[in-house]
C-alpha cells in the first residue's frame with residue numbers, strides 16, 4: 401500500500417462534514433498505487449476515494465480535477481470530484497497536503513484482458529478524446545518529452561552499457577520525431593496518458609470507469625492510444641505485441657474516431673515513445689525511491705523489453 405501520509409479518523413470526519421457526504425463508517429488505506437496516498441472512505445451515504453497528492457502542487461491540480469468533472473458531465477464514466485458545500489471548491493487540504501474526494505467506481509481492474517476488454521477501452525478512449533475537445537483549461541503532459549530529456553541523464557548512470565545506448569538512441573529518435581511536420585499535424589487535446597489495466601474498472605465485460613487522471617495533460621491523442629496498446633495488447637512476460645487484442649482496440653477506437661493520415665504514419669513511433677516514457681519513469685522511481693509505509697516500485701526492465709519489441713517488430717496497420 402502506498403500510504404505516504406497517515407490520515408486520522410478525525411481529519412476524515414472533518415472533511416466529510418465540509419462536503420456533507422455523511423458520517424464516517426470506515427477509513428481504509430488502499431493497496432496499490434505508487435504516486436499518491438489513497439484511502440477508501442465509507443459513510444452512511446456511500447463510498448468515496450480520498451487522495452492526498454504527494455508530488456503534484458495545488459497549482460497543477462485544478463487541471464486534473466476539473467477535467468474529471470468535465471468528462472463526467474459529458475457522460476464519460478470517470479469519478480467526479482466532490483465539492484466543499486460552502487466554498488464550492490473541489491480541491492481540499494488534508495494534513496497540509498492538497499487532496500480530493502472522488503466517487504468510488506464500481507467493478508474491478510481486468511488484469512488479464514481479452515479482446516473484448518481492449519475493444520471497450522479503445523471505444524471509450526476515443527469518446528473521451530472527443531469529449532475533451534470542449535475542455536478549456538490547458539496544462540502540458542508533465543511526463544512528456546522535456547521531462548524525458550531532463551530525467552535521462554539522472555537515470556543513465558544506473559544502466560549497463562547496452563541499456564544506456566538504447567536509451568540514448570531512442571531519446572534522440574523521439575526528439576527527431578517531435579520536430580517533424582507529421583508530428584505537428586497530430587490532433588491533440590487532454591489525454592489520460594497512463595491508462596493501464598490497473599486504471600480502468602470493469603464489471604465482467606462492461607467497462608465501468610477510467611480513473612487516476614493525475615498524469616493527464618494536453619498531448620497527442622495518438623500518444624494516449626499508444627500507451628494503452630503498450631499495456632493492454634502485449635504479453636506481459638515478454639513485452640511482445642498481441643495482434644488480436646491490438647486489432648480489437650484499434651478497430652473500436654477507429655469506430656468512434658478514425659485515425660488521420662499523420663496518425664497512421666506515426667503510430668509505430670508513438671508506440672516507441674510510450675515505451676520510452678514508462679521505461680524512464682520506472683527507472684527514476686526504482687533508482688531514486690521515496691519513503692512510504694509500503695511501496696513497491698514497478699519493474700523498469702519490462703518497458704525496456706517492450707521498447708526493444710516495438711523497434712524490432714513495427715506494428716503494421718492493415
Ligand SMILES: Nc1ncnc2c1ncn2[C@@H]1O[C@H](COP(=O)(O)OP(=O)(O)OP(=O)(O)O)[C@@H](O)[C@H]1O
Pocket residue numbers: 402430431432433434435436437438449479502503504505506598599611612614
Ligand atoms: N475512483 C476510484 N474508484 C474505485 N477505486 C479506486 C478509485 N481510485 C483509486 N481506486 C483504487 O485505488 C488503487 C490505487 O489508486 P491509483 O492507481 O490512483 O494510485 P496512485 O498511486 O494515485 O497512482 P498510480 O497508479 O499512478 O500508481 C487503485 O488500484 C484502485 O483499486
Ligand SMILES: N[C@@H](CCO)C(=O)O
Pocket residue numbers: 434435594596678681682698
Ligand atoms: N502506470 C505506471 C505507474 C504510474 O502510474 C507504470 O506502470 O509505470
